[in-house]
Amino acid sequence: MPRFLRALVLILSCVWLTPITEQYTSSQTQVLQQLRKQLEFPKQLAPWNNTENICYLPSTPVLTVICEGNSVTELKIVGDKLVKPDTFNGYSIWGKTLSPAFSSDSFFTTLSRLPSLKVVILVSLGIWGPLPDKIHRLSQLEVLDLSSNFFYGTIPPKISSMTMLQTLTLDGNFFNETVPDWFDLLSNLTNLSLQHNRLKGPLPLSIGRVHSLIEISLSYNSISGELPNLSGLVSLEVLDIGDNELDSELPHMPKRLVTMLLGKNKLSGEIPGQFGELSQLQHLDLSYNLLQGTPPTSVFALPNISYVNLASNKLAGSLPVSLTCSSQLGFVDISANMLVGRLPSCLSSNSNNKVVKLDGNCLTVDSLHQHEASYCQTHSKKKFSKLKSLVLLVVVIGGVTVIALLLLFFLRYCRRKQEGTVSEQGLLPKPALDNSASGLSSELLTNARFVSQAMKLGAQVLPTYRAFSLEDLKEATKNFESSSYIGEGTAGKLYKGRLENGTFVAIRCLVLSRKHSIRNLKLRLDLLSKLRHPHLVCLLGHCIDGGADDCSVDRVFLVYEYVQNGNFRSHLSRSMEKVLKWQERLGVLIGIAKAVHFLHTGVIPGFYNNQLKSHNILLDEYLVAKVSDYGLSIITEEIHKNEARADGQRAIQSMSKASEGLCLEDDVYSFGLILLEALIGLRRSEKGGAFLPYEMAMQFSSQEEQKRIIDPIVIGTSSQESLSNVVSLTSKCLSLESSLRPSIEDVLWNLQYAAQVQATADRDQRSDVGSQT
Incomplete structure (x- = not known):
């Protein structure tokens, strides 16, 4: 071979072979640098300065880039725009969202240029906007964590095509549509966490068909309706759907459950005896619901149970004195129910290494915070009487409806027969008048809706948040007369009022220092109305005092539950009867x-x-x-x-x-x-x-x-x-x-x-x- 040909082959080999991986690595680095720019240069990405290959940088708790074969397979960035306090340094760093120039669509377009990604963790970076459908382009993704950002809108349906996905975590965002009905398409999904969002509507039945699930965390949303049957989730260990609005009875649960958190809902009925067969269960929270009956004694004896919280329900009856408690049981709260009788010895205050809360019942224990036995009996009778009245009312309404329908059919039958006779005589039928007792059936329908709604309202722990009119508040306070005035603080004047249904309320009047947009104010009030907690005074509603335009709000009234026993400061004074x-x-x-x-x-x-x-x-x-x-x-x-x-x-x-x-x-x-x-x-x-x-x-x-x-x-x-x-x-x-x-x-x-x-x-x-x- 001529010398010049050998030289040409050598040059081409250097061009074709050596730079391929370098060029590919360089392109991946360019994509990462572009992501850094779009995230507006967070300080966590400072190590990317002056480096040619980001893949070789050491991992830290806030930044990890892992590459395989010069392709980025894992990207983890934890920012400081919104950091949950941890137990190491104990402090929170608060930041705002990325600037208005940020585009979530452009950001995920850039991210999709890293097609080999298996793990994406982008937490507390101030990312805002809807989550784009194009997230599904990351088809190899196994872990997706976008917690503590500001995403809103719908969880993209195209995520259902990401069949490799094992962990989906979208906690702490503003997603405000219904819970998706396609999770059963993710056959490898083991961890689903959507806590602290604004999801609403019912839980889809399909969630009970995701047989690979180990953890479901949907707490702190506005999910309502029925809790579906999850007994088919044979691998499920953690179920956390507390702080929602579920209003069904409790279904049977998977036998491998370790943690069950269903507190602060509107669950009704009795606690299933099957809960006493959950041998792996350690943590059970059913507090602040509407559960009735006597709790199954076998729950307290489960071999691994350490925490049982049944507080603030409508549990009644008595616990057997011979009740057996697990040696692991360290905390029991049965307070604020209607339990009677003696307290089992294993729940007595003399039990070692166990915290037991039982105030607000009718138990025969030496406590200042037990009701008389008649209290629980009276409430039980009232409840039975109300139920009996409702059943009777429904039966009466049903009977009247049936009679009305029979009468309606009979009248139509007679009219048709009469029309047939007239036709036979060769005469045109008379135009039929609408005298079909429609007023009666409409009234019955209205009453039926009222009964249904009344039953729902009677089952709620806290009243529904509502908007009051200024006339409502004037009537409640007798036109804000001096006798209703409670006091004035840094947040405005406070009045005591009584609504037309007899409920006492506290009304705070906030005088705004400048004109405010009604639309903006309502957004803020909507967020404030979501704050429901047993240790917060419940905000029942608001009244905006403004003109017809959108920018003339002068005052806003906040309506709270009335708490009648004074403030903490007054109970520290020796002038009080009981300090x-x-x-x-x-x-x-x-x-x-x-x-x-x-x-x-x-x-x-x-x-x-x-x-x-x-x-x-x-x-x-x-x-x-x-x-x-x-x-x-x-x-x-x-x-x-x-x-x-x-x-x-x-x-x-x-x-x-x-x-x-x-x-x-x-x-x-x-x-x-x-x-x-x-x-x-x-x-x-x-x-x-x-x-x-x-x-x-x-x-x-x-x-x-x-x-x-x-x-x-x-x-x-x-x-x-x-x-x-x-x-x-x-x-x-x-x-x-x-x-x-x-x-x-x-x-x-x-x-x-x-x-x-x-x-x-x-x-x-x-x-x-x-x-x-």
Whole structure:
């Protein structure tokens, strides 16, 4: 071969063979850099600066790029636009959405240029907009996690073609359509998590046919209707559909279930005895429903059960004294039901290593918070009487309907026969008049709807949120006369009213500092109305006082449930007939912490700067804490006028701006002030009567100082370990350096620990007294 031919072959080999992988790798790097630009250069992607091959970078908790054969197969980016507080550093970083120039369609078009991706995790990056159908182009995807962003609209149906998908996580977004009816097409799906969205409508029956599922998490949505039969999901271990609006009876459950969370729905009927056969079950929460009957005793004896919460239902009857409890059982809550009789020994307060809550029943135990036996009997009779009346009414209506229909058919039969006779005589029939008793049947139909609706309303734990007219509120408060005036705070005047159905309400009048858009205001009120929690004062509705145009709102009225037992601050005063003891104060503080935790993490964007003050904490008849005046900052703050984008984008950006600049530590510091008041009562610092929180907290350094400063009632009713734990927690919450304050999760955990320690000390003390007598 001539020398020049050999040289030509060598050159072509270098061109054709060597650069192929380099060029391919370079193109993948270019796609990643384009994604970085579209995400507006988040700091988590700073390691991509000045690098030719991103595949070789080391993985970190917030950034992972894994390549196989020079193709990107895994992309994980965890941003700081909205970070859930963790237990390591305990602080939240709040950010807003990406700029209006961002396009989710363009972003996923770029992402689809990485066709070998198997894992995509894009969390808390501020991505907003509808999730495009073209996501299905990533046909090799096995894991898709887009949590804590601002996606809205429908979950794309074309995801159903991604048959390799095993994990689908879309938590903490704004998806607001129905739950898709195509999950059964994903034959490899094991984990489905759509928590903290705005999904509505019923659960599709097809979800019971996804036999590969191990976990279903759909809590904190507005899913209604029937809970479908899931017994065919033989691999299912976690079922979390709490905080929704399901209103059916409980079906049989898969036998491999480990965790079942169905609390805060409208589930009715009895707890199936089959639940006592779920040998793997560890965690059962059916609280805040409408369940009746006596709970199956076998549930308490399941070999692995550790947590049972049946609180706030309509459970009745008595538990057998010989009830057997599992050795693993550590927490039982049967409070706020209608249980009677003696408490089984395995649920008694003397049981070791077990927390049992039973207030609000008619049990024959030595407790200040049990009803008389007649209370449960009366309610049971009333319930039976109402049911009997409804059945009788339905039967009567049904009978009248049948008679009316028979009469209608008879009249038509007679008319047709008469018309036939006239025709035989060669005469034209007379035009028929509409005298078919239509008024009667319409009335019956209306009554039938009314009965059905009345039964639904009677089954609800909380009233439906509604819009009130100004006339409604004037009638409820007798035109806001002085006798209905309760007081005035930073959030406006407060009135007590009585609705036409007899329900007492508290009405907050907010005077807006400038003209606001009704449309924007309604978006904010809609978000506020979604906040339902047992430790929040329930918002029942609103009234917007404005003109006919869209920009003339001067006032907005918020209508809350009326909590009649005063505020936490008043119960710390010695002038009260019954001052709260330490264990009771701990119960109130735990309730407040649960409410704050929900406000921060139970909805996205979270609610911060929640006016936490002891006089804004209300107590019901059972001394259950309810936080009031929460979330008002999104209404009272100045609303930006830029409303040119689509509704979904506008709502999200508005909520983001409402929380911009607010940080989690604000509520933690305010909670520290409440902790301090719980410790010292209504005392003040000795320096000129001023309330100096941090200085006072620092004076708790020794037991002698504690006895001098802390409320004697607290000293006399607390154990040293429980008290010391809360004293230390108070000092941390009131730290002048925000980075040293704990997270709300840490606050809640420490309070629950202090309560458990105190409960153990109280049991030991009672045992000592009993042995001496």
